[in-house]
Structure formats: C-alpha cells, structure tokens
Amino acid sequence: MNFELTEEQKMIQQAARDYANRELILDVLERDANSIYPAKHVKALADLGFMGMMVDPKYDGSGMDTISYVLAMEELSKVDASVSVIVSVNNSLVCYGIEAFGTEEQKEKYLKPLARGEMIGAFLLSEPEAGSDATSQHTTAEDMGDHYLVNGTKNWITNGNSASVYILIAQTHPELKHKGINALIVDRHSPGITLGPHEDKMGMRSSDTHSVMFTDVKVPKENRIGADGFGFKMAMMTLEGGRLGIASQALGIASGAYERAVKYSKERKAFGTEIFHHQSVAFKLAEMYTRIECGRLLCFHAAWLKDNHQPFGVASAMAKYHCAETAMWVTTEAVQIHGGYGYVKEYHVERLMREAKLTQIYEGTSEIQKLIISRDIFSH
Template identity: 65%
Template sequence: MTSNQANQGPVFDFSDEQLAVRDAARDFARTYLLPGVIERDETQTFDRELLKKMGEMGFLGMMASPEFGGGGLDTVSYVLAMEEIAKIDASAAVIMSVNNSLVCWGIEKYGSQAQKEKYLSRLTGGEIIGAFCLSEPEAGSDATSQQTTAKDFGDHYLLNGTKNWITNGNTSGVCLVIAQTHEEKKHHGINCLLVEKGWPGFSVGRKENKMGIRASDTHSLMFSDVKVPKENRIGEDGFGFKLAMSTLNGGRIGIAAQALGIASGAFERALDYARQRKAFGKTIFEHQAIQFKLSEMAMRIEAARLLILKAAVLKDQGKDFVKEAAMAKLFASETAMWVTTEAVQIHGGYGYVKEYHVERMMRDAKITQIYEGTSEIQNLVIARALI
C-alpha cells in the first residue's frame, strides 16, 4: 500500500484508475485554480476559460456515460476528485458538484433519450453549465411548498415563479426547474422541466453578495409565462418531487466531498504553518496545545472521509444510501466549519488576512451546513431512516 493509500485508510483499496483521477484533479487544482483564487473570491468572478478547461479535463461530467461525452466514472472517483478541487477552490468545487451530481445525473438517470442527446454532451464538455432550481423565497427546507407553477396547455407548459439561491444562475445554459402543475395533488403534482436560458420570459435577478464561495455566481431566476415544450418535462407527469429528492441524495455526497476538501485543505495549511512558525524558542507544532488541535483535526477529517466513501460505494453498488449520504453531508460539513475555525486560530493574526487562505476557507465552509439540505434536515433524514 502506498503512502497516499495509507492516508485514506485500509478500508478502501483504490484502483489505479481512481488514484489517477484523484492525482489529475490535484494537479489541475494546483496548476490552474490556485493562481488567482484569492482574486476570484474578491471580485466574485469565475473565468469562463477555467470552466472550459474543467470541461476539457472531464471534471464536469465525470459520472455521465461516455455515449454523451462523460467519463463513465464511479462515485468514488468523483468524490476523490471533488476533495482535491475543493482543497484549493471551493467555488470551483460547487460549480462542479451541481453540474455533475444534480444536472447531469438527473438528466441521465430520468431523462428521455432525446433529452440526453440534446443536453448531456454539451453539459459534460463544458459548452454549457447547468443549474438546479428548487429553492424559492418560501420553499427552502420545505421543498414541498412550491409556488412556481407550470400550467399544462396540452403540448406545452407556461412557467411562472421565482427561484432563489441558484448556483450557476447566470452562467448556466440550461436549468432543471421544479414547479407545481397540479396543486390539489400537492407534492405528487410537481414536475421537473428543462428550461433554456434566453427563452422569452426567463430573466436573471441580481447576483447575491455572499459570505463564501464568492467566485460561484448565485442568482434569483424569474419565469414569466415561459413556454416550455412538453418534451422538456423529465419523467412522467407528477414525478418532479421524487426526481428532486433522489437527485439531492446523490448531490449530498458531492457537497460532503466539497466540505471534506475545504477541511483537508485548511488542515494542510495549518500543519505546514505550525511546522514553520516559532514561539517561545520552538515551532508551535512542538507545543502540546497545537498538537492536540491538529490531531483532532486529522481525526475528524478521516472520519468524514470514511463516511463519504461508504455512501459513495453504496451508491455505486446500487444499494440504498440515503442515510449514509445524510450522515456524510452532516458530519463533513460540521467538520469543515470546525477545522477551518481551528486553522485560523493556529495561524493567529495571519489567519485573519486573505493571503494565508484559511479565512476564505472558513467562510466557504459555512455554506456546506446549509445548501442541499441544512444540518437540521440531515438529522431529520437520518432519524427517519432509523425509524
């Protein structure tokens, strides 16, 4: 077993292909994402050329079928790559997560052959980026309360409503929009529609000025009598809510891997700093107080990694992974917040300034406790699974 495998633990014996994917993601992150990561955070922009490069490298359609330009890789390979990307740039990681876990996976799993042929190859190659539109001003954790409507007019729907907190909101070329068609059926009357940017009545609201993942654009999207062809509905009539919940279960593995990457990136920086910084005549790493912080950081990161890998393996085996994905997302996000806070503390005053990166990582970590299901919702999912 190599030293890299030892770092991951003996429970999982990674294949050469999985390790190659991880190493490629690590090289890409260090070569292309690290330069300019602080500037992208400050300017709240993500270079289109970087998106194009991510597509060329295969990071935007990792689990999609090669038939549609995807990598055909397993979930384990995906989370290994996600961790490496998120170590350097959590904004790049969430762009990658949404496109892979929610948009590409949702279309390939539940879409028609025509929908796959029309959209997937463009999404996997980075020609366009996808967005997943579920949250609304009055429908966050309670996703059943959809106020966006899709009225059925025979051969098309008329879409009206507003979606909030949409990752890739302005840069996306196609959106999966969850909307209510049959209000009397409640969540059984919800549909998922593929909506293209630029269609009449589709407008993009202001960009959110966020605390973290600032290089990833987050917008409100508005729909006013947007005419959506019936062939752009994914699945049978009323299948939209089930699609959303199923897709989010897989998406939670991706966000857990993002949180893991943020935590492990902050830990590596804190460890390096502790080895170099001197206080009272010796490196701060030699002080027991710092050693205890670092040992607990390492332990929590390893525990999060194992939970994520378990969920990924279950998903790849076609087994139920709902509880495990919720556990992974909950624990990894809590770990990310705790580890990054401790990383700032270890850096002292230097941790509070941008050039040392850990303050950005702390800001980035917070959102992992909120999106794709808050920590409270994950506890609820776990409890229901136990019952």
C-alpha cells in the first residue's frame, strides 16, 4: 500500500488549484448570482486537458489515471462546483461512456472532439417520472430499421443547452423492461429537440440545467452504443464512474469550506482571542478535518480499484454517500463558524453550502447509494 502521490499527480493537483485560485475565483460570485454559464473557463480547462482527463491520448485525451481525476475535481470544486460538474459530466459520463463501450467510428467522430473539449457532452437519463429508478424509461427510441425515432422528455440535464452531444438513455423494447433500453449518441441540434427553460437552481447556478424534449427525433442506428438492449447496463456502469466524480466534487466542496473556516478562525477574534482557541470551534474543525480525510481515502480507494480494473461500484457508492453527507455537514458548520459573515455571499461558504445540497441528490441520491451498499452487504 502506498499513500504517496506521484510527482505528476501533485503537479496536476497544483495545476487545477492554480486555475481555480487564479481564474475561477474571479467571477464565481457573479456567475452564481446571475446564473452565467462559464464558457471561457470550459474553454480554458479544455485547453489544459481537463475535459478528457482519462481518455487515451490516441483519442486526444490526457491519459491520466483516476486518482488524478479525483485530485483535479477536488481542487476545482473547492472554488466552483458549477464548473466542476461540467468537467465531471464530460469526463466520467460522456467520454467514459463512449470510450468504454463505443465503436471505433463513434470514438473517431465524437470522443476525440469531446476529449479535446471542443464539444461538450450531456448524459440524459433522468425523467420527470423517473429520477433514481432508471429501470423504467418513458422516453422511447422506436426501431425504424435504419434509424431510431425518439420521443419523450428528459429532466435535470446538466449541460442541456451548452452540450453538442447527448448520450440518451431510452426504451426500445418496453416488454423487455430494462433489458430493452438503449443508449444513443444524439446530435444536440437534431430536428425535433426542444429545450425547457433554464432551471433556476438553489446552487450550482453557473451550470446550465434544462429539461430536453424529443419529438420524432431521428437518430441513426450507428449511433447506438453497444448491442441492442445494452443501454441500461451501459448507464449503470457509466454511473459508477460518475458517482466517483461527484464524490470528489463533494469532497472539494467540503474541503473548500473547511479551509475557509480554518482561515477565518485564525483571524477572527471573540472574547479576546482568535476563535480557534475556543474548544467549541477547534473540536468542530477537528471533526471536519477527520470526516474530510475519510472521504478523501474513500475516493482514492475507489479510484485505485477502477485504475486496477477491479469492481468499484460499491466503493464509489460509499465515497459518494460519505462525501455528499460530509459536504452538507461541513459547509453548514463552516457557515456557523463564520457567523453573520458566513451568511453573506462574499465569504463563499453559503454558496458552498447551497452547492453541497445537490451532491446529496444528483447522480444517485444518498438513499440510492445506501441501497447499493446495503444490497452488496446482503448479496454475499
């Protein structure tokens, strides 16, 4: 067992940290206040190679391991989770989905520009009637011989408007239930696609979230990922990696809030001394630190399993569950340590608290993670 990061991993961590502290911080408050999509940051991060981090260099990716991805996600999320969710979706859902299961033609046509960050992707699974329960898809992809005809609505789609490429999960053979589901690569500008309004969210306000409506949208057959009926399995396997992305994001939100709380407690005085001298504050920070460190180890462990081609679905569920809950708790307590300052936007912790809430909900709620973990306990 080796807990030492490599020099390259440290350099990647530093690069992400530098970008966050030098660039993201400058307009994060304004983008949050006005729900502005971070187009220039997405472009800059793409140029640095963060949009296709783990993709094989032969498909124009950066060829990094998953540990590096966790490190980068944590650093970006310390400052701006709206940006890191765009990174996460593109990397662990869209790029991964196509690289792991797509055809050579699909990789050539879609993966390369996605990995370069010239195209951004979105992953369309949730529906108005089905969030966590992916086994029943109301969106249909009817087999028309040489193409699929898609109808239905997808909800809560991150990058809904900014994406050029969708990975769509839809039902082809309803009688086969989840075994009749397909995953299709869909051009966002295909005729028949309309967007719902930009969702006005509590947090992550700088990422664009939409519902996406499909009306008789034609998708060529060659855009199906894997064999007929592979869609559900593809989605579940892809989401294992997605969970790890969000776990690292939650980790970053927690450690970002924690670092701000530590700094504040060294500067702020009450009752004649810096507040970290008060045990009520010091113990709280000790608990934050410990919970965050647990989360970090869970993320690293899941990443290590993935890099070593071992099953990591349960490990990533534990990482996501723990980190999301930790993020919510740590950010709430960080606001508390800041007192009134914590409740105003300039100090960032209230924003981190709003962002933390979503990590308990998306890409599998905390309840779903517990379901995955508990099923595993009793499956042996």
